Amino acid sequence: MKNTVRKEIEKAFIELDNQEGWGSANPGAFDVSHPREEKFGDFSTNLAMIMASRLKKKPRDLAELLTAILRKNDLFETVEVAGPGFINFRLRPVRWARELGRVFREKESFGRVEIGKGEKVMVEFVSANPTGPLHIGHGRGAAVGDALASILRWAGYDVVREYYTNDVGLQMDNLGRSTLLRARELAGEILAEEPAYKGEYMKDVARAFMEKHGPDILSAPEAEALAIARDFAAENIMEGIRKDLADFNVHFDIWYSEKTLHESGSVEKLIDMMLEQERIYEKDGALWLKTDEQGDEKDRVVRRANGVTTYLAADIAYHKTKLDRNFSTLVNIWGADHHGYVPRMKAVISALGGDPDKLVVRLVQLVSLKKGGQTYAMSTREGVFTTLREIMDEVGADAVRYFFLMRSSDSQMEFDVELAKSQSSENPVFYVQYAHARCSSIFRQAEEKGVATPDFQHVNPELLTGEGELRLIRKLMELPEIVEVAASSFQPHHLTQYMYEVAGLFHHFYKHNRVVGEDEALSAARLSLVMATQMILKNGLGILGINAPDKM
């Protein structure tokens, strides 16, 4: 609808331009927005203010001239000049009601837009090392990454969800050693040293390890036992991560293993190539990548003096594969504690001959937990963290996702556990899901009373022009705009916020308008509005990866 209005404004401007002979032809960039105050109308444009300086006219005078033309358009009920030179539009109510037909034509696709034009986008997220279970920080990244991927898909991009596993290197060796230590402890030995991974979960890993390999494994040669323990632990923990994510309704297209990059030799090959290109040089026995001249604080080591490559070396090879796979945008969702890597990774992209602007890093800020009136900061340093599994078990996957998605990922957030658990209107996820369930309930009621589900083509739109109805309809028709905003800002919370508003307007409508009543035509019209609302709630919640229940 917004685009329709924009086109009408452009047409009017061109007409005015011809009439006055300014020859400016192009109205340029101007806004069409929903005014904050309802009394200003359905849409508002700043065109007159933008063009005023270019044409050396007073904004209000220009606005008046445009208004005279726009008033002839029967799309609008009123066109008015306001404030410093805004033009405010109010559409004829019946035009809004008729617009609902779009929802019934597009159904489960209503909300899709084509700004992506089929371009390939990768969203890489979570990518936690298989050294321990996911905690709620990972959970926030998982929710944001997954919802963002869906939003981009709805915006017309060809999206791939990818998880990169760091399944080799020093951390993995530490993991193997920790497993063996715990296994020996289970066998009755005293801990020879403090394990690198101290969490309780390591005891479970060790127990499973012993069950599979039996006690003989402990007397095997150290190197052999270590390798077996390492591989077992990594696989065991990774399995848990996959399960957690699946239960969190997060599904990846590709699980990319760092190990394969080493095994294929592409890490070494790229280092050699960059040495030749003098993007990598030797100093103090180590090999360094020139990231400094690309905006990083200093150059970075890719191969240590002891001959072992660093994480960065693998990351070069990994990002090479991303570039080779022809994505137009590479989105990475990282925890805020990794922000220092952004310039480094941009430098890597440049060194590979790619455009660093292709890499979009969304940093997701930390989560703290509020429980029993206390706030707990999640801290890896102090080893205090709640796992994603624990919080999912306590409040449910839907509520966890909703809470992670209702705030801007740029802000640190407080997760109120009691609120997420409460089954009342105070809890936003219940408020939204309840709106959907209420729609279903209305249909059940209609069915009992023998009221048929209407076909929108036979509904009289004039019957949907009450204040509460119009407000709801206007909001419903915004879904495509919201998808666009969320996609272009890479911020899913815009959609979550919108869902809440839709639910609020629907509850209001329901309270003040009898849906299934005596008047057959009116019942049909209102039932169709409920159907449209339910479709929007279902589509929106679907994008966010949250269930839309018929009963609660």
Added chain:
RNA sequence: GCGCCCGUAGCUCAGUUGGAUAGAGUAUCAGAUUGCGGAUCUGGGGGUCGCAGGUUCGAAUCCUGCCGGGCGCACCA
């Protein structure tokens, strides 16, 4: 010391590319409903948008400086 994010109502937070009298929930106060799910709805009070400059017709939004909070600054990942 350098860098990134944040600072908006008592509390938790929105505010799309700069727009009109800055919003929601919650808390608080006051109300509604003999009917489709009260898991709902209506209203009131509550603000120096951290502070100070600057750009602009117009700044919560952009720029600079300062203050406060969080997080990073390895030949770890």
